[in-house]
Amino acid sequence: MTGRMDIVLVGAGNLATNLGYALKSAGHRILQVYSRTEESASTLAGLLQCGYTTVPEAVVPEADMYVFSVKDSVLKPLADKLREGREEALFVHTAGSMDMDVLDGGRRGVLYPMQTFSKSRLVDFRHIPCFVEAAEAADLAILKDLAGSVSDSVHELSSEDRKYLHLAAVFCCNFANHCCAIGAEILERHGIPFEVMRLLIKETADKLGSLSPREAQTGPAVRYDVNVISRQRELLADIPEFQKVYDMMSEGIHKMSEERNTK
Amino acid sequence: MTGRMDIVLVGAGNLATNLGYALKSAGHRILQVYSRTEESASTLAGLLQCGYTTVPEAVVPEADMYVFSVKDSVLKPLADKLREGREEALFVHTAGSMDMDVLDGGRRGVLYPMQTFSKSRLVDFRHIPCFVEAAEAADLAILKDLAGSVSDSVHELSSEDRKYLHLAAVFCCNFANHCCAIGAEILERHGIPFEVMRLLIKETADKLGSLSPREAQTGPAVRYDVNVISRQRELLADIPEFQKVYDMMSEGIHKMSEERNTK
Numbered sequence: 001m002t003g004r005m006d007i008v009l010v011g012a013g014n015l016a017t018n019l020g021y022a023l024k025s026a027g028h029r030i031l032q033v034y035s036r037t038e039e040s041a042s043t044l045a046g047l048l049q050c051g052y053t054t055v056p057e058a059v060v061p062e063a064d065m066y067v068f069s070v071k072d073s074v075l076k077p078l079a080d081k082l083r084e085g086r087e088e089a090l091f092v093h094t095a096g097s098m099d100m101d102v103l104d105g106g107r108r109g110v111l112y113p114m115q116t117f118s119k120s121r122l123v124d125f126r127h128i129p130c131f132v133e134a135a136e137a138a139d140l141a142i143l144k145d146l147a148g149s150v151s152d153s154v155h156e157l158s159s160e161d162r163k164y165l166h167l168a169a170v171f172c173c174n175f176a177n178h179c180c181a182i183g184a185e186i187l188e189r190h191g192i193p194f195e196v197m198r199l200l201i202k203e204t205a206d207k208l209g210s211l212s213p214r215e216a217q218t219g220p221a222v223r224y225d226v227n228v229i230s231r232q233r234e235l236l237a238d239i240p241e242f243q244k245v246y247d248m249m250s251e252g253i254h255k256m257s258e259e260r261n262t263k
Numbered sequence: 264m265t266g267r268m269d270i271v272l273v274g275a276g277n278l279a280t281n282l283g284y285a286l287k288s289a290g291h292r293i294l295q296v297y298s299r300t301e302e303s304a305s306t307l308a309g310l311l312q313c314g315y316t317t318v319p320e321a322v323v324p325e326a327d328m329y330v331f332s333v334k335d336s337v338l339k340p341l342a343d344k345l346r347e348g349r350e351e352a353l354f355v356h357t358a359g360s361m362d363m364d365v366l367d368g369g370r371r372g373v374l375y376p377m378q379t380f381s382k383s384r385l386v387d388f389r390h391i392p393c394f395v396e397a398a399e400a401a402d403l404a405i406l407k408d409l410a411g412s413v414s415d416s417v418h419e420l421s422s423e424d425r426k427y428l429h430l431a432a433v434f435c436c437n438f439a440n441h442c443c444a445i446g447a448e449i450l451e452r453h454g455i456p457f458e459v460m461r462l463l464i465k466e467t468a469d470k471l472g473s474l475s476p477r478e479a480q481t482g483p484a485v486r487y488d489v490n491v492i493s494r495q496r497e498l499l500a501d502i503p504e505f506q507k508v509y510d511m512m513s514e515g516i517h518k519m520s521e522e523r524n525t526k
Binding site: 014071072073097114115116117118120121123127128129153155157161163164165166167168169170171172173174175176177178179180181182183184185186187189190191192194196197198199200201202203204205206207208209210211212213214216217218219220221222223225226227228231232235236241244245246248249252253255256 | 277334335336360377378379380381383384386390391392416418420424426427428429430431432433434435436437438439440441442443444445446447449450452453454455457459460461462463464465466467468469470471472473474475476477478479480481482483484485486488489490491494495498499504507508509511512515516518519
């Protein structure tokens with residue numbers, strides 16, 4: 001166990017909830033939760049058994065570290081507002097896509113835990129890859145210690161590379177999930193329960209534990225089975241936005257497969 | 264254990280390999296493997312310890328059942344050719360997207376195991392949902408027995424509904440995997456190993472074991488964080504086809520989330 005930190009969580013969303021719970025479980029002291037909305041602030045404060053506020057001016061000034069997990073668009077103005085009177089504290093954000101230097105004006109760093117978080121599902125932090133960065137070497141050491149207290153997978157990564165990592169994560173997680181959401185809607189329209197799809201989804205992910213996504217690809221598009229492809233796209237004639245996704249993904253799969261075969 | 268069937272496998276691809284192995288393991292007799300190419304025919308025949316041929320005329324005539332797992336475009340002509348002299352046998356195909364009646368001219372049915380198969384990865388068939396259909400009630404009973412001998416999840420489904428099920432599977436599996444392939448390529452271009460993504464992919468799938476994909480969705484698009492979205496799409500300026508996917512998926516996620524919120 002590393003040195004215990006006194007922490008204020010700024011933000012009370014999915015990520016803050018999971019990270020806050022992991023930090024508290026690792027022995028750190030959560031002094032306070034700040035959130036714009038009373039409901040989310042009080043819910044997370046209840047889980048972490050600490051105080052909360054919805055007023056930036058009422059955020060306590062004595063924490064070692066302020067961990068910002070807020071919508072990217074409000075991160076900078078909120079951090080700038082809180083910096084006054086907290087010049088000695090370490091400001092940390094958890095956003096994959098934001099540059100560390102949006103926290104300029106003092107000690108600053110990033111702790112980006114790459115996972116898809118939901119409040120309703122507290123995940124085991126131990127294996128979550130955490131990517132850290134800090135402006136000063138001493139703060140980097142502190143953040144590595146802090147990340148190491150909740151995860152066994154801590155990596156140093158620059159703001160520039162983290163942007164691409166986060167972008168890749170959006171494809172691998174959010175966009176993959178959206179494909180499943182479209183599949184679920186097609187099933188729903190035909191009265192087939194989504195449950196039958198769960199094993200296929202699990203195996204699709206499990207394959208990527210040992211194969212690359214290119215190697216793992218199957219289905220009509222990679223076989224370039226134009227009969228199936230043209231019939232399947234016709235099934236979507238009444239849902240043009242799904243048909244567009246169908247066309248684009250099928251073309252992309254075919255193209256990638258051709259590149260692989262000619263490599 | 265159901266009655267033992269004497270089976271010829273027509274096709275020796277990913278699905279035939281996994282299904283053939285499961286059928287043999289369940290005690291059925293694989294008489295022969297037919298494939299257009301010597302290499303795949305002999306490989307699967309070796310795994311199943313049976314004979315093989317690459318010549319339709321040399322397919323043995325005495326099987327109870329001919330199981331076709333071939334590219335959809337060759338299914339009908341090949342089945343028509345083999346039907347002569349095998350009028351009493353049950354012809355079965357395994358394709359999600361093909362109507363049962365492409366096997367007209369005699370006893371016919373479908374056994375569609377919904378999974379993503381790779382030759383290099385023999386999967387446990389026991390939990391794979393298998394969807395069966397037959398023209399005659401007696402053949403449906405045979406196919407239910409056969410499917411039940413390899414899987415605990417056997418469902419009756421019409422050709423029409425199966426088309427939509429297969430379409431949904433293409434979204435949930437092939438297209439989701441393609442999103443991961445794009446993510447992997449972005450990482451590769453920036454020297455970040457794909458391994459760091461594996462836990463996120465696993466959790467994305469695991470969440471769908473208990474949540475619907477709409478409920479499980481996270482990320483900039485569902486938050487409609489236009490700052491992140493516009494910066495992320497700019498990162499793809501040099502890969503226009505990925506940028507098109509980014510735009511389409513982000514719009515789709517946002518639209519679905521709006522629908523959900525107004526329901």
